[in-house]
Amino acid sequence: MTAVALTQDEAFARIRLLRSANIGPVSYAQLLHRFGSAVEAVAALPDLAARGAKRNYKPAPREKIEREVEATRKARARYLFHDQPDYPALLAAMEGAPPIVTMRGDIALAAKPCVAMVGARNASAAAVKLARDFARELSEEGFVVVSGLAKGIDGACHEGAMPATIGVIASGIDIAYPPQHAKLQEQIASEALLIAEEAPGTEPRGQQFPKRNRIIAGLAMGTVVVEAAPKSGSLITARLAGEAGREVMAVPGHPADSRSQGCNQLIREGAVLVQSAADIVELLSGFDGQPRSSVQEQGPGWLYNESEPEVSADSVVDLLSTAPVAVDELVRQTGGTHGAVQMALLELEIAGRLQRHAGGRVSLG
Structure with a gap:
């Protein structure tokens, strides 16, 4: 999308739009396309x-957004919108990329070659040292290390790469989590780059960590998993990276150690085995800045033209269940145009009756 100069009213309306009930990244983008501005979309x-x-x-109350903007200012943070020139290009290519984030620090770091490093919170001492060493060596090679400020591997990566590091948190920009990393988080915000998707004052909750993980994967050319148990958040980050066409790498471990089972599983499924920072540098040196496979951006072509026959929300509901289905299948079965079906889906989502899934699939909410 072409970069635009935002007026204060439009910037405020965009925050209000995204904070309104049942509005996610997809519906936010569709509403902006449909109405041309967030001011009109909110109305x-x-x-x-x-x-x-x-x-x-009712959209998010103006007073609530005014308090949020003031809290962002008080935290010495600023908003970054999806169509501003310094919004990271690789992150923008992710499916469901956050339309708005808050940040503190040097956003220019996100334009440099980035590698994500993640792993276990209860990591072994050897893995923590390896992660810190890898991160330091990668920073010396000109890479920026992205991680999630968790205990264990994440913290070691940030410390090793400082100040060439980006911390992505699941809380608001003004909330330190875990509390033990309050000093490290402030150091990253002051000397490197700190990014949050949630509004200031938001405490971290379970469902926010996968959202944070997609940002970590989205900022980077590739993701390295150092130590991870099966079904861990680190494996979610690796899966998101793979789905976005980025490299997935894993450090092998002893099969008897449960903290290595996730990494060994990734390698068995096709992740690249890495044993040194040089292995990572070699693998990413051929990356041209574009994802190997990218999610198609939804442009104006999907939009409902009012001269087209309308597809009612009720007719789409009749075809939906709790099992996710592709939008193209709904287009075929309704006989409507793609834009008309998308418009009906948008109405259902705002009404809280629709849930969106990866790969452009939808189900009853």
Whole structure:
């Protein structure tokens, strides 16, 4: 999307739009395309929700957004919008990339070659040392190390790479988590780059960590997993990286150590085995700055033209269940245009009746 100069009113409306109930990255983008501005989109939300069978829908209160903006200012942070020139290009290519983040520090770090490093919170002493050494060596080779400020591997990576590091947190920009890393988080914000998707004041909750993980994977050309148990958050980050066409790397470990089972599983499934920072540098040296496979951006082509036959929200609901289905399948079965079906889905989502899934699939909410 072409970069634009935002007025204060439009920037405020964008934050308000994203903070309104049932608005996610996909519906946010569709609403901006549909109405041309967040000011117009916010005004249209109650009518769209009513068309999806939800009455009395109200956008996020202005007073709440005013308090958020003041809290962001007080935290010495600033907003970064999806179509501003310094929004990281690789992150923008991720499916469901955050339309707005808050940040402290040097955003220019995100434009440099980045590698994500993640791993276990209860990591072994040997793995912590290896992660710190890898991160330091990668920073010396000109890479920026991205991680999630968790205990164990994440913290070691940030410390080793400082100040060539980016911390991505699941809380608001003004909340230190875990508390033991408050000093490290402030150091990253002051000397490197700290990024948060949630509003200031937001305490970390379980569902926010996978969202944080997609940002970690999205910022980087590749993700390295140092030590991880099966079904850990680190494996979610690796999966998201792979789905986005980025490199996935893992450090092998002893099969008897449960903390190595996740890494060994990744290698068995096709991740690249790495045993040194030089292995990582060699693998990423051929990366040209573009994902090996990218998610297609939803442009104006999906939009509903009012001269087209309408597809009602109820007719789409009749085809939906709790099992995710591709939007293209709904287009085929309704006989409507892609834009008309997307418009019906948007109405259902704002009404809280629709859930979106990876790969452009939807289900009943």
